[in-house]
Amino acid sequence: ASRGPQHRPTGPIAGLGRTALSFDGNDDYAVIRSFVGLPTKTMTAAAWICVTHHKSYNRVLSHKWVGNGWNLFTDGSGVARFGIGQDNSDFAASKIIFRNRWHYVAGTYDGEFIRIYVDGVAGSRTELKNAAIDGDGYLSIGGAEWDPFRGLLDDVRLWNYARSAEEIRYDMVQQPFGNEDGLVGYWKFDEGRGYRVNDFSRMQNHAELGTGKRMPKWVQSQAQVHIPCTSPGMPISIVLDGILDGSAHNLRQPMAYLTSLPRNGVLHQHIMGEEQTPVLQPIEQVPNEIRHPSRRVLYTPSSQNASMPYCDTFEYRVHDGKFTSRQAAVVMVDVVEHPDMCATREISVKSCWGERTQASIAKPLLSPPKVSIIVPMYNQGHLLGETLESVVNQTYTDWEAVVVNDGSTDTSRDVARTLVERYVTRGYRMRVLDKVNGGLADARNAGIRAAQGEFIFPLDADDLVLPEFLEQAMRTLASDNSTNLVIADLKGFGAWEYSWKLPEYDALDLRYTNMFHCSALYHRSLWAAVPGGYPPTTLFGYEDWAFWIFAEELAGIRPRYIKEQQFLYRIRADSMHQSLLQHQEYSLASVRMLHPTLYPVELLISSHEKFLAAIDKVQQLVKEKGAKFPQSAMVHLMAGLVSEGQGSSRHDGHASGFYWDDALASYEQAAELAQFTDWQARWRLWVLQQRVG
Incomplete structure (x- = not known):
């Protein structure tokens, strides 16, 4: 978290560099035993989180939960959730997160709907009218013995009303001051040592840390809790704050030195001139130690870059003359056309939001991709962005994605083209294929006909896949040349939860029970062996099951399984699958x-x-x-x-x-x-x- 004065500073503080708490997932905890001012009707719970291991319940911030409590947590499939317990029934909305990456997660309840936001983007909402929320007792940070959190937490906030989507986007780039109306808890995690986390809100609900083996560890934070913003020709002052680590020998204020320079701007620092008068000196090379006693530099964005908004970055480390910080801190600066736009920064892949949330740019390859990801879409543009985000976050990178617009009648075609163009400019191999409406099977076939990959991975436009799936699947295929299909277990999310642990394969049983879901990675020869590919004539669904039966009959399926829930199937009350069940x-x-x-x-x-x-x-x-x-x-x-x-x-x-x-x-x-x-x-x-x- 960033350390700074409680009043509005004349210049922003660097967005990271002090401390966070690392929880071991066993029994570490921070707790406020008698919380004053717990929300009872509406609320927002938010935190910066970095999950290092997905588990069934990773509690971030919670109050009782069962009964009439609530819980902000993540689950074993990498889904962020916010639940309110009413008579032991959980009402939760969800959106995916990824391991070993900092996310800003916020759950809100406005008296009518529960919502969850990850990095400012809303997930599904769940209706729950006029819930009576318990207002007495303790507040747990990190879960303790009840579903302990495994990962890092920083900058935790609690409000007694539902923050709007615009406010949550603002919270993601700007820390509270502590005196805001409705803010009933704000823990910066900047102490760096000791057994207490101070509450900087007016309520002063300080948290006690566990002792001995149950104490979470103080570590340097990489959470971008504050992202400065400016416009061309408008210099801003930035403080390069930080500590070396969380150990006791290292408590005095360290010095900062730059390890990289901005891509599109210029840095200056104050030095003493010949007559002991301060002068501004441009910083033109690194490493370069910052001599200002408060570690302050002046950043001026370039006026030559016409493509705005954009995100400028540079890095620094801190040292005390003997020890140096283990990680470089990355400073991000949003540059917008006009200063007034800083207060209402929109989510954009060109902004620092895009820089922070997206995976590394895929390097262009001249050879055909190994895997073709086929994404059929019909009027699902509002969900496509989340699906493509799960695609670009794959740790395996030798893939292409073909989005097949199956004659959408709303704005989905334009949404798809905009999303794909953005990813293409970042080096990803994606394209949109438009066709007359023919249904899901026909759309898959059209995408596969246009695909170049040796392996096919169908992924519907409202579903998600966890980051490691393609890498694990391709490694499995490489280990056994006879395998022609790899599939992972299924986790349902959305309107309700569902899980499917896939059964052991039996070719005869396949005729009478569907043994695979639609999103398996398989060799293209399976599809080529079936005349026409996926049968487009099945009613209400089951086109994938009919295809698997044909593939077994004509080519033979030799599957291998990933016994993890790496495929996330979105359940909607109005989905095609629900019509199938009826x-x-x-x-x-x-x-x-x-x-x-x-x-x-x-x-x-x-x-x-x-x-x-x-x-x-x-x-x-x-x-x-x-x-x-x-x-x-x-x-x-x-x-x-x-x-x-x-x-x-x-x-x-x-x-x-x-x-x-x-x-x-x-x-x-x-x-x-x-x-x-x-x-x-x-x-x-x-x-x-x-x-x-």
Whole structure:
């Protein structure tokens, strides 16, 4: 955290350099035993966190939780959550974070919705009206024996009202002064030693640290708790603050020296001239010790850089003549067009937010990528940014991403193009492919046809993948040449939680139970072996299951598993998967009818009967599939079954004949288009001809 006066300074303090607390994940803690002023109706809990190990519950800041308490925490899948316990039922919103990286996490409750923000970006919200929050007792920082936190914490804040999205973005780049209305707890973690963390809010709720083995360790902080801001031609004064480490021998104020210079600006420092008068001297080389007693430098942004906003950076270390800090501190400065824009800095990949939150730029490669990530999208632009962020944060870098816009009817196409253009300028291989709407399977196929990679990784536009997945998967493939598919366990998040520990693979069982989710990394030869790729004619979903059955039948699947929940599946009340669950009998029937040689005849006839009694929604969907895929034998078979069923339900012979004529025509077309081994259309045609005479 940054150390500075409580009044508004004339110049900003460097954004990091003093101390944070490191919690071991076992029993370290900081606690306020009798907190004065706990929120009871609305609130915001926020902190700078650096998770070093994902575990089921990493408590950051909490009060009881079960009952009527609350908890700001992260879980084993790298998801940040804010929960309010009502009658032991948890209401939480979520968004992904990454290990070994500093994030600003804030959870809010406004009396109607719970929200979570990570680095100023909102995750999903959860409705919870008029919750009564317990206002008595202790406040825990780091969890103690209750789900102890593993990682580093810095600059923890607690407010008795829900901060707005704009305020949270401001909090991310500017520390509070401590006297703000509604601020009931503010722990800077700047002490660097001792057994107490001071509360700089008006409430003075100081925290006690554990003792002995239960005491968290004082360490140097790299959290960017304050990012100075200026505009071209407007110099600002910056203090280079810091300590060497958290040990007792090292408490006196150290000296600072620069280890790198700004990319787009100039630094000056005050020195004493010949007549003992202060003069400004430009700093033109490093290392360069700062002679000002308060370690202050003057930064002036370049007026030549027309591309704004931009983030300028430079680094420094501190020393006391004997010891030097273990890490260089990185100073970030936002440069905007006009000084007034500093108070309302927007989230932008060009700003220091982008510099801080994004992974290193991928170096361009001339050879084709090893992995192609296929991201089909239909009206999901509001979720695409989070998905692509999980892609660019992969530790494995030899990939391309193809975003397939499947005829979106909202602004998703423009959102996708804007996001992809930003990533392309940073060196990532991404592109957007536009197509007429054909459904999820058709979009995946279009993306794979355009892909260049040897391996395919489908990732839907609302799902996420943890940073290590591709690296672990490619390492697994390299260790066994016979493997052609690698998949990780699934963790559901969003509207509710769900987990899927994948079963041991059995090729025969695959016919009757889906053994893989959609986001497996597999060799392109599996897709090439299946004529047409993913079948676009399944109803309400299961196109991936139908594809896996074909791939096993025609090529053989040889899977390996990553027994970690590295695939994050977003659960939404209005999602395609929820529609599948409501109409699963039709989905199953549409899958089985694609494989007439694999299933017993009785099961296939039972599948036909589902369509003979199809509900209105299924009838409409079959009609839409027929318009999109007129060369598919299966859509004509389903259309024939629907028409035959409609004719059978009519008591008027003329009306029945009208529908049966349609059914006969559909069966004839299906029989003409079907493979020789697919007997279904020919048999249905014969049965109906016998019936009508």
